[in-house]
Amino acid sequence: MRVGRPVKAVPQPHCDYCGARAQLAQFGDAAYPYRDDHGAVWTCTPCGAWIGVRPRSKHNVPLGRLANAPLRDAKSRLHDMLEPLAEAKTRRDGISVFEARAKAIRWVAAELGFDPLPSSLHALTLDQCEQALRYVEVWKAHRHSG
Numbered sequence: 001m002r003v004g005r006p007v008k009a010v011p012q013p014h015c016d017y018c019g020a021r022a023q024l025a026q027f028g029d030a031a032y033p034y035r036d037d038h039g040a041v042w043t044c045t046p047c048g049a050w051i052g053v054r055p056r057s058k059h060n061v062p063l064g065r066l067a068n069a070p071l072r073d074a075k076s077r078l079h080d081m082l083e084p085l086a087e088a089k090t091r092r093d094g095i096s097v098f099e100a101r102a103k104a105i106r107w108v109a110a111e112l113g114f115d116p117l118p119s120s121l122h123a124l125t126l127d128q129c130e131q132a133l134r135y136v137e138v139w140k141a142h143r144h145s146g
């Protein structure tokens with residue numbers, strides 16, 4: 001356990017599942033969810049939910065909403081499904097893979113009429129992830145058949 005002054009962080013996100021304030025955990029803290037150092041993470045221990053912070057964020061701005069195991073799983077499936085599209089777009093348009101991933105998420109979200117439009121995969125709810133997975137699956141099937 002690290003001992004020290006509480007980390008000042010703005011904004012402090014809330015856990016979507018229980019409504020409690022998330023706690024910031026660093027590699028080495030008891031609440032830190034990973035075995036390796038993936039940077040600071042906002043966690044809700046009772047819910048088993050967490051989310052990382054934006055790279056180089058001085059204020060530990062969360063990447064999105066806290067995610068429990070089912071949401072983490074859905075996000076990872078959606079990421080895998082969109083990754084070939086993002087990589088193709090990277091080659092075709094000469095943009096970074098990060099930009100291409102963000103564009104892919106915004107494309108699906110716009111097609112499905114999500115409001116507000118998510119800035120990244122990490123902003124999606126479980127329900128939105130599942131809608132997006134179904135949408136991309138159907139879209140890919142049509143594209144390959146036609």
Ligand SMILES: [Zn+2]
Binds near residue numbers: 015020044046047049
């Ligand atoms: Zn919680």
